[in-house]
Amino acid sequence: MRDKEEVCCPEFNPSLWDNKEFTWTDKLFIKGSMRTFLHMPLPSSMSKLMTNMWDKIIKSEAQLETKDMVVLTYDPTLWKSENYFAVSKEVEGAENVKISGQFLTKVFDGPYSAVPKWMKEMDTYVQEKGNTVKKYYMYYTTCPKCAKKYGHNYVVCFAEIN
Numbered sequence: 001m002r003d004k005e006e007v008c009c010p011e012f013n014p015s016l017w018d019n020k021e022f023t024w025t026d027k028l029f030i031k032g033s034m035r036t037f038l039h040m041p042l043p044s045s046m047s048k049l050m051t052n053m054w055d056k057i058i059k060s061e062a063q064l065e066t067k068d069m070v071v072l073t074y075d076p077t078l079w080k081s082e083n084y085f086a087v088s089k090e091v092e093g094a095e096n097v098k099i100s101g102q103f104l105t106k107v108f109d110g111p112y113s114a115v116p117k118w119m120k121e122m123d124t125y126v127q128e129k130g131n132t133v134k135k136y137y138m139y140y141t142t143c144p145k146c147a148k149k150y151g152h153n154y155v156v157c158f159a160e161i162n
Contacts (some may be wrong), residue, residue: 009146010066017139017156018107029072029084030056030094036081039115053085056094062087072099072137072158084137101160103137104129108155112140115155122157131161 032053034045057063064086072084090096104126108118119136126133139156147153 009142010069011150012141012152012154013067014107014109014154016067017105020105022103022105022158023101024103025100026098027100028087028090029097029099030062030087030091031082031084031097032095033080033082036075036079038078039075039081040112041081049083053083053094056091057085057087060087060089060091060094062089062091064088070139070156072139074135074137101134103158103160104131105159106157108157109152110155111153112155118155118157122159126159126161129161131159133159134162135160 030053032049034049035042036045063069068086070086072086074082074084076082084097084099087096104122106118106122106125108114108121115138122136123133137158137160139158141154141156142150142152144153
């Protein structure tokens, strides 16, 4: 049984991600998907996916340093979520994908239910920079237990821009 003070997610530093621009060329990820209900992950699906993907990363010795770790979530429908784990090399037995593009990021802090509001704020931010959004990815930086422990529920919004 886990100690209630134990944390499984590293503490997040928002200054590394807030109001930044990233250009990725063939950034390597492994991809997994899970079922959702109205964009909300089903708890058993999320736990199974995260554990399965992390086990593959560890087995392949493809984990990144904590500061470079990112797990992106993209919801193509109300019923499905795609999750992308950044890795240092291709992972055997996983769907390896490369993501290229320009991204603007902003860090938000609050409940997951605020994501639609944050996307609207992101739209304004992107337009102020003279760009348009092609696609959104979310980086949920900690699990709910660790967010409670740290006192912050940071979410990074990645806007892929034209």
